[in-house]
Amino acid sequence: MKPVAQKRRQRDQSQRQLLEATIAAIYKHGVHDATVVKIGEIAGLSTGNIHYHFGSKEEMFAAAMRLLMSGISDELVLELSKADSPLERARAVLRANLSDELFTHRNCFVWLQFWSETARSEELARLERINSQRFHRNLLDALSRLMPREHAERATQELVALVDGLWIRRAQSEGRITPEAARQIADHYLDRRLKTAPSIG
Amino acid sequence: MKPVAQKRRQRDQSQRQLLEATIAAIYKHGVHDATVVKIGEIAGLSTGNIHYHFGSKEEMFAAAMRLLMSGISDELVLELSKADSPLERARAVLRANLSDELFTHRNCFVWLQFWSETARSEELARLERINSQRFHRNLLDALSRLMPREHAERATQELVALVDGLWIRRAQSEGRITPEAARQIADHYLDRRLKTAPSIG
Amino acid sequence: MKPVAQKRRQRDQSQRQLLEATIAAIYKHGVHDATVVKIGEIAGLSTGNIHYHFGSKEEMFAAAMRLLMSGISDELVLELSKADSPLERARAVLRANLSDELFTHRNCFVWLQFWSETARSEELARLERINSQRFHRNLLDALSRLMPREHAERATQELVALVDGLWIRRAQSEGRITPEAARQIADHYLDRRLKTAPSIG
Amino acid sequence: MKPVAQKRRQRDQSQRQLLEATIAAIYKHGVHDATVVKIGEIAGLSTGNIHYHFGSKEEMFAAAMRLLMSGISDELVLELSKADSPLERARAVLRANLSDELFTHRNCFVWLQFWSETARSEELARLERINSQRFHRNLLDALSRLMPREHAERATQELVALVDGLWIRRAQSEGRITPEAARQIADHYLDRRLKTAPSIG
DNA sequence: AATGAATGAGAATTCATTCAT
């Protein structure tokens, strides 16, 4: 008989597979058409098993959204770890959301699908708020050291909207915008913002 | 009164009611849950009627999206008619998309739902492209007279993304942002853009 | 105002048009898919009108079957009028059902469709029995003068089955059998029957 | 007992039940009114199951027709296995189609329903052709050894039509003809055919 | 853990029929 640790590992792997498959299915078919059967096929598991692992489709979708969010979080932590000035930190926050790894057609598309599902699931709405607020908070923290509070708040709002808009654009179709171009837009925006805002102290 | 004319009016009214009901249902339940039965209830018409008038649910959704787009178009025409300088025209384009009438929670929410449906319906995707391109073109026309071509193109991209991001934000929940605040963000952005770009002539 | 006779003529024409359209629709789509709307389109009349004229779809189908039957009947009368011996009469009955005008793909196909509808409509079943019995009776009358009663009865049964089978064959697809070939089969069968049966008198 | 084997048996049994129920429903109501719900009720299974097992109603109908055809095929093989001369073989082919087990009101009625559905389903039409050709070929093989080729071909055509006509007759209503009578008709026809055709060799 | 057969509520769609004009 297998030791407990091995069993757990196997279980975790199944669940991970299921979450990846969920995202893949949403990317392929859209949330609406990402059915339990299709997800199961991609994951190589039966529908019965999905309910064994996640209880319901909605819980699995929430877990998939969390997986996506943890990817964003990891990227953010990575970028922030390399930044050692407020300006660098602000740039790091933007870069994290527009990196080659994260700012993919797939990611942006799937995220847009979750955005729209927010209307049907309070849990997904909650997760969206958490993600949005984390982005907002990190950016505000950095900008607050570069310009007066009020300016920083406005600049944050604008940058958050700008990045969201870039995600929509990227989600729309493969070729509309590249990560490189998106980063440039955000960076230039930040530069102009800093030039025109009164500096601190 | 001619019976033919009366019948036509009756038909047009039913179709209009159905389209309004479609939008209302999407607003209330999300695209996914805006079923033919619910739409029929809101419109006060039977489900059979939907297929009599539009052939299929999908075609009715496309017609509803077109109705939304014609609202945006009307607003744009109205604003542009009042503008008589390139700068005014650029502002008019932005204001049209962020006006009190258009930049409502309802409109932005429903539009986000259509955005996500783009993945499932080629016709909706086509409509989205038309709308996006019209916005892009009008803004670029105006900005091209205020700054060198290349700058104008970048500025357009940025402003389009910014406005899309503001729509997402507005869609998310009633209170996150007001039309007034959104217009300020866009206007300030434009002002800074003009200050930092080399002027024409 | 139109005279009464003219009105009646107009009404009769509409009804005749509708019956022809019914048959055409059944030929084109099969009974199952010959909907009131499709029939109306072929006839150039609205669905409301169909019910004004026939009360219900089923009644219209029965009327269409009667029209088909009257065609067979006319053909039979015509052929019989030219026959002046028992043998000629027997041949006439067969020829009537296998004539170039009647034994068409269209006729046989539509008749097969009515045959199957017999299961759902007592009225159609009744009509089918009338038609079948008329065929049977006329053939038996003729054959009874050519061979002993018992032989005649058997021969009639056989010939009726043979002709029905030929109709099925013709209904199946355009090319399986020609009227000419069908008539030869029936005639040869009759000849052999007469040769091997004891003659009367 | 292996669970896998058990599941397969369970599945096969359900599918078989569904096919029997399809035939029973067609016999009871006609193809047109043999709805998924009614079939499910007869089979004692839910409607969802029909689509789980067969994908669509049409595919299930095709499978039911194949089941009917395999019954005919079995009967034919059985009869042929007992025949050891060309004449015996010809008789066997006829007897197979007119046996007490096969030539039932139920079978003939259901087959007539499938015949008429041939117009709506290319697959059913294909199956009908296969069945018809098998009958034709087997009969022709036997007759070719009893009379010259050309005679054999005509005799085959005639016998096929005769048997089809007998099926129609049997389908029409319970009492019109018995298997015994049908076999006599076919046998006598064959006898007369052999008498009047030039023999081989 | 895993399977997959079975369920049943709910989805879009079709269509004969009605009815106001």
Next chain:
DNA sequence: AATGAATGAATTCTCATTCAT
């Protein structure tokens, strides 16, 4: 006589979920 908008019951099909194995 004729139209065609409106209805609503019925139909096929989908899909998350359950459950025996």
